[in-house]
Amino acid sequence: MNKPLVLVVxxxxxxxxxITTTLRAHDYRFLSASSxxxxxxxxSSHNPEIVLLDLGLPDMDGVEVIKKIRTWSNLPIIVISARSEDTDKIDALDAGADDYLTKPFSVEELLARLRVTQRRLAVMQGETLASNAMFTNGNLSIDYAAGCAYLNKEELHLTPIEYKLLVLLAKNVGKVLTHRFITQRVWGSSWDNDVASLRVFMATLRKKxxxxxxxxxxxxxxxGVGYRMMKVE
Incomplete structure (x- = not known):
């Protein structure tokens, strides 16, 4: 398994x-930042595959960093912080962090968390490769590779958010997806205004x-719960 590029913040x-010495000793490629x-x-410049993020940064809180990254990327973020209160962990995870490691930590535990994240990345990449095909449900079809959707063989003119919503529902046919699950996947967060936005985008998607x-x-x-794509025979 190729070692991912890790950003240490x-x-x-x-x-x-x-951290960087540990990464170097185990053949990880890495970048570092102190703010x-x-x-x-x-x-945004180097597209790391994993971020190791401290929350107590000099210019902004690490939770804000997570929120900003989540506006354009779903790359795994592992928080490494001296904050050990449950509320701190929940805030970071709700903002979009994938894992939380409390200081002081052992090198062995850090490496174990990285291995788990690597396996998760491998699964995600496999799913991406497997998704390069056509999805069909009744008269609806989605060409994942081309990023296009069709109804009755006519292309649907969807906004990027509408397309992301449609694909998320299509990949979970028959399952009820909660508002929180959908907003986390589409916007990277689950604030009340995201749920309000979800309802607006879902209404416009339905009209099309x-x-x-x-x-x-x-x-x-x-x-009060969410949405489900129904299987159409």
Whole structure:
């Protein structure tokens, strides 16, 4: 398994050196940053595959860094922080972090978390390769490779958000997806305004997809819970 490129975001030089030395000793490629702005710049410029992120940065809180990265990327983010309260962990995870490691930590535990994340990346990449095909449900079809959707063989003119919503539902046919699950996947967060936005985008998507929005064929609303794509014979 090829080792991923890791971005280390840590303003404490001794801790940063410990992490980067560990990564080097185990053949990981890595970048480093000591501030929130630096983390965002390195992430957008070099596309690391995993981020190791401290929360106590000099220019902004690490949770804000997570939120900003989540506006354009779903790359794995492992928080490494001295904050050990449950509320701190929940805030980071709700913002979009994938894992949380509390300082002080052992090198062995850090490497174990990285291995778990690597396996998760491998699964995600396998799913991406497997998704390069056509999805068909009734008269609806999605060409994942081309990024296009069709209804009755006519292309649907969807916004990027509408397309992401449609693909998420299509990949979970028959399953009720909660508002929180959908907003986390589409926007990277689950604030109340994201749920409000979800309802707006879902309404516009339905207008393009359903002949009669009062008797939907494809997308079913579960009031107060979420949405489900129904299997159409």
């Amino acid at each position: 840590e303003d404490d030089a001794p801790v940063r050196n410990l 929130g702005d630096g983390a965002i710049l390195e992430t 997809l359903e002949k009669d929005t009062n008797a939907p064929q494809y997308i079913q609303t579960h009031i």
